[in-house]
Amino acid sequence: MAHRISRLSALLICAALASPSAVSAQENGQFIPVLSYRTGPFAPNGIPWADGIVDYLELLNQRDGGINGVKILYEECETGYATDRGVECYERLKGKGPTGAAFVNPLSTGITFALTEKAPVDKIPLVTAGFGRSESKDGSVFTWNFPLVGTYWTAADVAIQHIAKELGGTDKLSGRKIVLLYHDSPFGKEPIPVLEALAKKRGFQLTMIPVANPGVEQKSQWLQIRQIRPDYVVMWGWGVMNPTAIQEAANVNFPRDKMIGFWFAGAEPDVVPAGANAVGYKALMLQHGAGRAKVHDDLDKFVYGKGLGKSKPVDTGGVLFNRGMVGAMLAVEGIRTAMKKFGNKPMTGEQVRWGLENIDLDEAQLKSLGFEGMISPVKISCADHEGSNKSRLQQWDGKGWKIISDWYTADEAMLAPMLKDAAARYAKEKGITPRDCSKES
Amino acid sequence: MFYREAGHFRDNYQADMALFPIREDRIGVSLLLFAAFVAVPLLHLARIGPFSGDYLFNAILIPVLILSVAAIGLNVLVGYCGQISLGAGAFMGIGAYAAYNIAVRVPGMPLIGTFLLAGGVAAVAGVLFGIPSLRIKGLYLAVATLAAQFFFDWCFLRLGWVTNYTPSGSVSAPALVVFGWEADKPVERYLLVLTIAAAVAWGIANLVRGNIGRQWMATRDMDIAAEIIGIRPVEAKLTAFAVSSFILGLAGALWAFANLRSWEPYAFSIDRSFQLLFIVIIGGLGSIVGCFLGAAFIWLLPLVVEAVPRWLSIPISADAAANLTLAAFGVLILLTLIYEPHGLARVWSITKHKLRRWPFPY
Numbered sequence: 025m026a027h028r029i030s031r032l033s034a035l036l037i038c039a040a041l042a043s044p045s046a047v048s049a050q051e052n053g054q055f056i057p058v059l060s061y062r063t064g065p066f067a068p069n070g071i072p073w074a075d076g077i078v079d080y081l082e083l084l085n086q087r088d089g090g091i092n093g094v095k096i097l098y099e100e101c102e103t104g105y106a107t108d109r110g111v112e113c114y115e116r117l118k119g120k121g122p123t124g125a126a127f128v129n130p131l132s133t134g135i136t137f138a139l140t141e142k143a144p145v146d147k148i149p150l151v152t153a154g155f156g157r158s159e160s161k162d163g164s165v166f167t168w169n170f171p172l173v174g175t176y177w178t179a180a181d182v183a184i185q186h187i188a189k190e191l192g193g194t195d196k197l198s199g200r201k202i203v204l205l206y207h208d209s210p211f212g213k214e215p216i217p218v219l220e221a222l223a224k225k226r227g228f229q230l231t232m233i234p235v236a237n238p239g240v241e242q243k244s245q246w247l248q249i250r251q252i253r254p255d256y257v258v259m260w261g262w263g264v265m266n267p268t269a270i271q272e273a274a275n276v277n278f279p280r281d282k283m284i285g286f287w288f289a290g291a292e293p294d295v296v297p298a299g300a301n302a303v304g305y306k307a308l309m310l311q312h313g314a315g316r317a318k319v320h321d322d323l324d325k326f327v328y329g330k331g332l333g334k335s336k337p338v339d340t341g342g343v344l345f346n347r348g349m350v351g352a353m354l355a356v357e358g359i360r361t362a363m364k365k366f367g368n369k370p371m372t373g374e375q376v377r378w379g380l381e382n383i384d385l386d387e388a389q390l391k392s393l394g395f396e397g398m399i400s401p402v403k404i405s406c407a408d409h410e411g412s413n414k415s416r417l418q419q420w421d422g423k424g425w426k427i428i429s430d431w432y433t434a435d436e437a438m439l440a441p442m443l444k445d446a447a448a449r450y451a452k453e454k455g456i457t458p459r460d461c462s463k464e465s
Numbered sequence: 466m467f468y469r470e471a472g473h474f475r476d477n478y479q480a481d482m483a484l485f486p487i488r489e490d491r492i493g494v495s496l497l498l499f500a501a502f503v504a505v506p507l508l509h510l511a512r513i514g515p516f517s518g519d520y521l522f523n524a525i526l527i528p529v530l531i532l533s534v535a536a537i538g539l540n541v542l543v544g545y546c547g548q549i550s551l552g553a554g555a556f557m558g559i560g561a562y563a564a565y566n567i568a569v570r571v572p573g574m575p576l577i578g579t580f581l582l583a584g585g586v587a588a589v590a591g592v593l594f595g596i597p598s599l600r601i602k603g604l605y606l607a608v609a610t611l612a613a614q615f616f617f618d619w620c621f622l623r624l625g626w627v628t629n630y631t632p633s634g635s636v637s638a639p640a641l642v643v644f645g646w647e648a649d650k651p652v653e654r655y656l657l658v659l660t661i662a663a664a665v666a667w668g669i670a671n672l673v674r675g676n677i678g679r680q681w682m683a684t685r686d687m688d689i690a691a692e693i694i695g696i697r698p699v700e701a702k703l704t705a706f707a708v709s710s711f712i713l714g715l716a717g718a719l720w721a722f723a724n725l726r727s728w729e730p731y732a733f734s735i736d737r738s739f740q741l742l743f744i745v746i747i748g749g750l751g752s753i754v755g756c757f758l759g760a761a762f763i764w765l766l767p768l769v770v771e772a773v774p775r776w777l778s779i780p781i782s783a784d785a786a787a788n789l790t791l792a793a794f795g796v797l798i799l800l801t802l803i804y805e806p807h808g809l810a811r812v813w814s815i816t817k818h819k820l821r822r823w824p825f826p827y
Contacts, residue, residue, distance in 0.1 A: 062784035063791060071784065078783075100783035102771070102790070107725065107732060108528070112768070115524040134729050137635040141726040145649075146519075157633070208622055210633035210729045217632045234622070237731065334782075446632070453637070 053095035054359060054370045055121020056081060059113050059130045064104040065238035066263035068293040069344055073131060074100065075335040076348020079327055082334075083319070084356065086326040091359050092368040097121050103135060105263075110135035111142070118146055123370040127151045127170075127355050127380070133211035136169075143168040148373040149358070149380055153351035154287060154310045158214055159446035163381065163409040164458040166447065170380050172354050173402060173412045174310045176260075177443070178434040179286045180215035182308060182415045183258050184222050185432050186284065191255075198227035203249055205269060206260035208234035215260055215286070217442060225438070239265025246272040259285045266294035267302070274301035281306060287415070291343035295420045303422040312350055312398040313418050314425045316341040319349065319394030343425065350399060354411075357393075358383055381406055381464070400431065406461035413439075468820040484670055501659055509652045522651035529757075529764045530655075530662045531719045536744040536756035537669050538712030543742070544750035545673055546705035547685030548598050552610035553713055553741040555617035558733030559587040560714025561721035562627050568639045569629050576643050576722075580661070584715040590617075591710020598702050602688075614735055621730035637727035654723045661719060665712055670753050672708065681705050682751075747801055749810025758809035762801075767794050 058081075060074030061067060081098050090096050099120065101113035110130055118125045127149045130136050136156040143150045144167065150156070151170045158177040160169035187202065188194040204219055206212035216232060223230035231252055233245050239261060246269075249257060257278065259269055266289045273283055281304040285294065290307020292314070298305075320340055328337045335345060355376075362371045362379025371379065383404040390396055402411040413434040418425040451458055468489050475481045485491045505526075508516035515521050539553045564583035567574055574582075594613040598606050621627055621634075628636050641648040641657065648657045672678050680701040683691035692698055721728050740763060748759020770793045774781040781789070805812055819826070 058783075060783060061787075063787045074783070102783060102787035104787070107729070111725070112524045112528075115520045119518055119520070134635070134731065137633070137637075137727050137729065138725055141637055209731060210635035213633045237734075 052122055052370065053097040054091060054126050055117075055124065056096055056098045056355075057113070057117035057120070057125045057128055058098055058100045059103050059110055059117075059128065059132075059135065060100055061103050061105045061131065063102065064106075065240075066105045069263050069288075069291060070105065070131065072291070072293070072335060072339060072342050072344040073348045075333075075339075076345040076350075077129070077352040078334050078348075079323060079340070079345075080319075080349040080352040081356075082332055083323055083327050086330065086332065087322055091356055092363050094363075094368060094370055096356075103130070103132065105132050105134075107132075107134045107138050111138050114139055114142065118148055121370065123372045124148065125373060126359055126371060126376045127373070129153070129351055129355060131155075133157075133214070134209065137210055140166070140169060146373070147377070149377040151351065151355045151358070151380070153354055154347065155211070158218075159443055159450060161408060161410040162443055162447035162458075163404075163406045164447075164461050165451045165456055166409065167459060168377060170358075170404070170409045172404070172410065173350070173399060174287070174415060175410055175413075176214035176286070177218045177439055178410070178413045179308050179310075179415065180218040180258075181222065181434040181439060182417075182432040183284050183286060184219070184226070185435070186308075186417050186429060187256050187258075188226070189429075194226060200228040200256070201252060201254040202228050202230055203252060203254040203257045204230060204232045204260065205245060205249070205257055206232065206234055207239060207262055207265055208236050211262065212260045217446075218439065219258070221438065221442065235261070235265055235269075238263060240268050242268055242272045246276045246278070249273075249278060250276040255282065257283045259283060259289050261285065261289045261294075265289075267297035270295065270298040270302045270305055274298070280304040281419070284308070284417070290418060290425070291347075292425075293344070300422060302420050305420045306417055306428070307420075307425075309416045309418050309427070310347065311400060311412070311414060311416070312343075312346050313416070313427060314341055314343045314346065315398075317394055317396055317398050318391075319353075322394055346398065350395065353393060353395060354383065354385075354402065355380070357385060380404060381409070383411065406459065406464040467823060468817055470821070484667070484674075498663065501663075502656070506652050506656065519651045522655045525765070525768075526655050527651070527658050527724050528720075529760050530658045531716055531724055532741070532744060532760040532764060533757045534658075534662050534665050534719065535713055535716035535741055536748060536760050537665055537753060538709045538716060539741045540745050540748075540751065540753070540756055541669060541673070541681070541712065542705050542709035543745055544752065544755075545678060545685060546681040546702065546709075547688075548595075548702060548705060549603065549607040550610040550709070551607050551735070551738050551742065552594065552613035552617075554733045554735060554737030555614040556587045556591055556710045556713035557717030557720060557737060557741075558617055558621055558730065559590050559710075560584060560717030561728065561733065562621060562636075563587065563714065564718035564722060565636050565638065566627070566629070576641055580715055580718050580722075583718040584711040587714020587717065588707045588711040591706040591713075592703050595703050595706030595710075598706065599699055611735075614738055618730060618734060621733070633729075635727060635729045638722040638725075641722060648723075658719055658723050661715070665715070666753050666757075669708075669712070673753075677701075677704055677708075685751075743798070747798065747808055749808030749813075752808070752810035754813055755808050755810030758813065762809060766797060770794060770797070 058077055061070035081096050085096050101117055103110035103113055125148050129151045130139055133155050136152050139150055149168050153172040154174045156171045158175040160166035160171050161175055188197050219230055235242055235245055261269055283305055285307035287308045287310035295302035295305055323340055324337055327333045358380035359371055359376050361382050362375040366375045381404055385402045387401055400412055400414050404411040414431045416427055416431055417429040419428045470487055485494055535557055542548050542550050560583040563586035564579050567579045567582050597609045628634050648654050680696045683696055684701045744759035744763050747762055749755025767790055771790045
């Protein structure tokens with residue numbers, strides 16, 4: 025705290041002495057808005073996530089001078105995880121920079137739903153790496169949404185696949201009891217259709233228990249779980265809801281290794297507050313987990329070495345920090361892909377959209393970007409805005425996350441028709457004529 | 466000098482009972498309406514200054530106007546009739562979800578009809594939850610309306626048909642078409658919202674001057690005395706609940722259709738109720754102009770506080786700025802209430818007073 029105050033006062037003095045250094049609209053470069061929440065009940069998770077994004081953008085500026093020589097201009101805006109504040113941020117930042125916002129990554133499913141209506145009008149792609157609307161994977165209807173490298177539906181399917189594997193086969197699921205403990209919001213309700221379909225198909229008994237926002241009060245929910253005595257609890261939580269749930273699980277003696285959090289319930293802020301009670305807790309990974317790759321060494325050298333980092337060097341390998349970096353990296357690669365076609369200058373939202381739709385990152389490219397081992401290859405197309413539907417699982421051992429499974433791939437045979445239905449329903453409601461993906465180049 | 470109540474000679478009752486009996490008021494209001502209805506859209510079309518972009522409309526004017534309408538609704542109940550309510554957000558939500566359901570299930574329903582019916586649904590709910598006000602008063606009534614808030618929050622989240630069985634529970638509004646004119650541009654939505662806001666303000670200003678308004682105010686000032694002079698408390702209180710909920714429902718439908726366009730139940734949570742109560746208290750209880758001032762104050766203050774370091778080019782980190790904004794917001798509200806406990810409407814009337822005395826204050 026004292027450190028922060030001294031840093032703040034130092035900054036204020038610097039500002040009084042030095043000339044303004046804030047981003048100005050006249051400056052030439054690629055503008056990227058950063059919507060983040062560093063206050064409110066979701067701040068413990070929102071801060072490392074936003075740090076990862078900002079630090080990665082700063083790394084590109086410091087190490088490479090931007091994207092192909094085009095400097096990145098970015099500005100953070102605090103949403104507090106509130107939809108109306110998020111929309112205000114979007115409206116404020118969408119027109120900044122010489123070409124407007126390249127893309128927007130709202131870090132919140134609620135804000136994503138609101139911006140899904142606005143993005144097509146403003147022609148700004150919506151990048152939601154690992155969250156957002158699941159059916160927006162269908163790029164023919166959701167032209168501007170990019171739920172990159174993992175949707176909630178992918179997560180739901182992988183969670184059940186893992187449970188089946190632990191039980192010894194999909195046929196063993198029949199007659200089992202699984203509880204979905206979810207945050208009572210669009211974010212938490214997203215996986216329900218898939219889990220319901222799976223329950224029908226595999227014959228397990230699914231009980232859905234909602235937790236009211238923000239999730240600090242879960243006594244009655246866990247009493248209910250104790251009565252049901254489920255084989256597994258799948259948890260769709262975010263922010264303070266997660267450590268609270270783990271604490272309550274310990275209070276009712278529910279085994280933590282039978283709890284599977286999805287990937288927004290699988291980071292350090294979710295387990296550390298629960299202390300020893302969290303040992304054994306499992307979570308999906310959205311491909312990457314905690315840990316360091318070559319890009320972290322570059323961060324240390326080019327960003328933290330110069331004192332420009334947002335976080336602390338020891339925290340840069342955290343799950344959510346890495347998520348921020350992966351999300352920023354994928355979106356930036358979309359810009360880079362667009363530049364290949366349109367030239368090395370600031371891209372417009374429309375050009376970035378084309379770029380995102382043509383992302384094709386193989387192992388070698390991921391390695392050269394410094395993300396080797398963090399994610400599997402990603403290929404986006406008009407029909408598939410997700411790019412990769414794989415996930416692994418990790419387990420908390422009290423000190424760190426350990427990867428405990430191999431890669432799972434979501435069952436497209438089951439998900440694809442559901443996705444098509446949901447997208448068609450949206451298209452009908454909104455009067456959208458789906459694009460013909462065979463004609464897209 | 467600039468503003469005089471004296472010297473206006475009226476020779477009929479109609480002129481005496483006009484909404485704005487003073488000429489200066491009439492000129493001022495006409496100028497304001499002209500600026501809002503004509504000048505702002507023209508400046509937008511001419512692409513001048515801050516009027517050129519969408520930001521001013523989408524992020525400031527539309528939300529402030531809708532919140533003002535909602536605040537007028539709550540003010541009818543709290544400011545004019547003296548019934549404290551913590552359920553304003555829920556009644557807005559009823560309006561929003563009613564409008565959504567009408568739009569989805571009744572094809573061909575005109576937008577204005579949708580809005581009015583949505584207000585009607587909210588009014589019915591308001592009357593039902595107003596019945597306890599006949600027995601309980603003050604803080605206890607606040608708790609009863611709080612129950613309404615939680616009950617409807619639960620309905621929006623739990624009852625499938627409210628959201629037309631959308632899996633995620635998040636719904637989106639249809640196109641805004643009024644008499645064949647589609648209001649899809651921000652400036653068009655602004656004009657739609659402005660028209661409704663002006664109509665509501667005009668209607669309520671007249672209502673509170675009349676028979677019903679006087680019944681409300683008598684009930685507010687002393688309910689027993691009001692009863693003794695012949696005012697039926699059932700009628701007074703329930704009409705206040707009905708009118709208040711109708712306007713809140715209308716505002717909720719506007720908030721959903723014209724502002725958010727796609728929303729989840731949290732848009733109408735208890736936070737919204739508190740926000741509206743703050744607007745009404747800071748704006749001024751029992752004042753129409755206070756609703757507009759309060760809404761602008763509550764909505765703009767965080768934006769301004771956040772923008773100050775940017776304007777001064779102080780390179781402050783985003784997290785420090787976010788926390789400073791919260792702190793400064795709280796302090797400014799405290800200061801406002803300490804130095805002007807009667808709200809911004811009182812500041813406005815003091816200004817008028819000063820204008821009247823100028824240049825010879827005493």
